[in-house]
Amino acid sequence: MLAITKINYLVYQILLFRQYMYFCAMQHFANHSEENYLKTLYKLGDKQIKKVNNIALANALSLNPATVLEMVRKMNEKKLVDVLADKTIQLTEKGKKKALLIIRRHRLWEAFLVEKLNYKWNEVHDLAEQLEHIESDDLVKRLEAFLGFPSVDPHGDPIPDENGKVKKIKTQRLTDVALKKKVTIVTLANTSNEFLKYLDKSGLTVGDVIEVSDIESFDKSLTVLHKKNSITLSNEAAKNMLVTSPQPLSKRRGA
16 A cells, blocks of 8 residues: 555656746747747848838748737837837837847857857858757857857847947948959858858858959849959859958957
8 A cells, every 4th residue: 555655656756846847948939939029020121121010920930810810919018019009019128138149149159150169151040040049158158158249140140249239330231342353251141041051152151351353234133343353143142242441350359
């Protein structure tokens, strides 16, 4: 009888532990989900999309609008977002700072994966999506110091500082650059796997100085010079390359 009681007690403890682990997993998942919403809202705003409503956010996240509506309600209660009279969803200052700190972690992890683990720049996004949810300020500070305080990620996107401040550089599309003008590739409007592979084949990357040598009148494709090499770029590719006047591209904060 005593043995049966001990077994029942053990089974009860195991069931309690399973329920606790399930609860922790659900909380963890909910937190990840909230962080993804905040990050997406910031990026949509950064693209200067004037009205981000429930439908636009659902499309950006590939989720059901009803699911999005419920999460927006919860974030509104936490004062992370405001919902205006016309249903536009806006980040509050609190929400914006949290979004920028998530983006900071993501871009630091991308820099780590490329610089220290020799991943290619088109291989790191999905991995960084997982790593960005590790919530440890101390780890992020150590990671940043270990990398030498980088100011940009491998795609040229600025890395927010520990206060959520981000330094932006004025750029223009390569398609808007005049003939015979030299420019530096600063960042990319498109960081899809396909586009990054396209640039790899072209031999171009962020930080390269190029000169527009020819513009094809038929399809507006561009020919650029890079280290004495002549490279032809489609108009679509050139449109997704953001450039500025020739200057050494500092990849370290404060440099």
